[in-house]
Amino acid sequence: MILSHGPGLLHRIYSRVYLNMPPKLELIAAACENMGIGANGNLPWRLKTEMAFFTRMTTDTKDRNKRNVVLMGRRTWECIPGKYRPLKNRINMVLTSQLLNCGDEAIVCKSIPHALDVISEMQNQVERIWVIGGSSVYKSAMESPHFGRLYLTRIKKKFECDTFFPLIPNDFVSIEDPAVPQGTQEENGIEFVYEVYERR
Numbered sequence: 001m002i003l004s005h006g007p008g009l010l011h012r013i014y015s016r017v018y019l020n021m022p023p024k025l026e027l028i029a030a031a032c033e034n035m036g037i038g039a040n041g042n043l044p045w046r047l048k049t050e051m052a053f054f055t056r057m058t059t060d061t062k063d064r065n066k067r068n069v070v071l072m073g074r075r076t077w078e079c080i081p082g083k084y085r086p087l088k089n090r091i092n093m094v095l096t097s098q099l100l101n102c103g104d105e106a107i108v109c110k111s112i113p114h115a116l117d118v119i120s121e122m123q124n125q126v127e128r129i130w131v132i133g134g135s136s137v138y139k140s141a142m143e144s145p146h147f148g149r150l151y152l153t154r155i156k157k158k159f160e161c162d163t164f165f166p167l168i169p170n171d172f173v174s175i176e177d178p179a180v181p182q183g184t185q186e187e188n189g190i191e192f193v194y195e196v197y198e199r200r
């Protein structure tokens with residue numbers, strides 16, 4: 001039946017099923033000792049090298065013709081200072097249940113599956129999908145069958161926070177990524193370590 005339509009149809013089906021599969025979700029977060037990630041709509045610390053790591057990881061692509069997606073919750077979007085929003089050289093996507101209009105600054109989606117559908121439609125433009133927070137978005141992404149990796153900066157200090165990183169599932173295992181600096185880092189007397197996790 002399919003063959004009677006010739007190889008063109010087969011190719012179209014193959015492209016739809018396999019080539020349009022979106023990349024896996026990669027989470028990137030920084031959490032302090034008490035697993036806090038935010039306070040009063042801000043980051044509780046100021047670590048320029050950690051921020052530079054976030055920018056490098058979420059921006060760099062192997063293919064110069066592609067860009068990465070940064071996928072975030074509505075509050076995280078609103079927390080980005082105006083002068084840095086949208087995050088440059090990345091496709092900004094915002095999750096919300098509301099009818100939000102971000103103009104041409106960001107693509108608004110109603111769920112992670114919706115975002116993945118939208119990304120599938122622009123497959124040849126997107127190299128990596130970075131989930132950049134906050135709490136409930138990290139949780140949904142870790143539970144998603146599309147979860148790929150968690151890049152977690154562990155800050156070796158306690159900060160007062162009102163937003164926390166969700167529980168890390170116990171089948172996550174620590175792995176090495178050559179793109180990530182090894183060992184203890186330090187800035188302004190604050191120590192931190194870059195960790196990478198995958199599902200076992």
Ligand SMILES: NC(=O)c1ccc[n+]([C@@H]2O[C@H](COP(=O)([O-])OP(=O)(O)OC[C@H]3O[C@@H](n4cnc5c(N)ncnc54)[C@H](OP(=O)(O)O)[C@@H]3O)[C@@H](O)[C@H]2O)c1
Pocket residue numbers: 028029030031036037038039040041042043072073074075076077079095096097098109110111112132133134135136137140163
């Ligand atoms: N340390 C870090 O790495 C890091 C990273 C990111 C953010 N932060 C901090 O975390 C705080 C903000 O995070 P947050 O957890 O409060 O908020 P958030 O996750 O950024 O935003 C929550 C909102 O996003 C929407 N949303 C979330 N999950 C959704 C889903 N699966 N489908 C559809 N919409 C969804 C909902 O918007 P509606 O209410 O509009 O429906 C929800 O109210 C700030 O303090 C920020 O600085 C820290």
